[in-house]
Amino acid sequence: MDIARLFSSMSDAKEDNKGITKEDWMEELRKVRIQRSEMNRIVLDYLVTEGFKEAAEKFSQETGLKPAVDLDMLDDRIRVREAVQRGDIDEAIQLVNDYDQEILDTNPRLYFFLQQQKLIELIRESKFESAVEFAQTELSDIGEKNPEFLNELERTMALMAFEKPEESPFGDLLHVSQRQKVAGELNSAMLETQDQRTTSKLSNVLKLLLWSQSQLNERNVKYPMMTDIATATLTETQKK
Known part of the structure; x- marks a missing residue:
């Protein structure tokens, strides 16, 4: 059998x-x-x-x-994942660039998800003025050049319209699972550079x-x- x-x-x-x-x-x-x-x-x-x-x-x-594979090869991916999971997106971006700058240079979708996550973290901390400024300076151009990202950008910005964003129709963006999703995307991209299954x-x-x-x-x-x-x-x- x-x-x-x-x-x-x-x-x-x-x-x-x-x-x-x-x-x-x-x-x-x-x-x-x-x-x-x-x-x-x-x-x-x-x-x-x-x-x-x-x-x-x-x-x-x-x-x-x-x-x-040699388990020491996991160290870079672990550091990136840990940075994303604690909401430190700037460090995650720096770690990825130190590992292989081409990962984000050649993957606009992944770069957008990272920038979107940074915007989410600003909203999580109730830094709404900084969030608006960041969206205008860093994300608006990405949205204009890539219309497929506009819906996600609009969903993220809509969080600020609610007194309790976590209880809004877009509250899933503030869940831990959203950080895990971004960390998973980065993990797969880094595995590709090692010619491993993603x-x-x-x-x-x-x-x-x-x-x-x-x-x-x-x-x-x-x-x-x-x-x-x-x-x-x-x-x-x-x-x-």
Whole structure:
């Protein structure tokens, strides 16, 4: 029994339009045998790709697996990520430029996201005058040259129209996840310069899972949908 048989079962269910119950799906899963070493390699790949050096070192020691790259190569990416996550965008930009100035010179989208994040940090600190001035001097030209950025700029500026920006319709920009998104974009760009994959194998598997579920939803197939990836919670969908 291998993972291909699971997808074959799902495919058969789609063809006859009967779907598959949660109980039947769990029974199929119990028949799958995945080697622990393979799971360990996937975990280590994720830790290295995302730049979690200490965790990767400890995991490598515990499992006896050797990382695909020298873990000291993670240091630059770690410093950039930490700067973004604490909201110090100027330092993040300086660190990236020290690492490889071409990253931001050749990637206007990434440069915009960094400047947008700096604007967000000014708004977070209620430095509204500085935020307006920064938007006018640093971001307005970028928006004019790249219309695709205008919507994000407008969303960010709209935060200042609310007494409690974090509770506004655009409050997601002030969430920690926004910093993580920018840090992730930078991490991927730096990995490219090292000729490494920009996404981990685990991330690709999760993307495939979400895509597969969207395809089943479009076809109105009854199946056990993973509604919470963090806890692997399955909820049986109902045909419309």
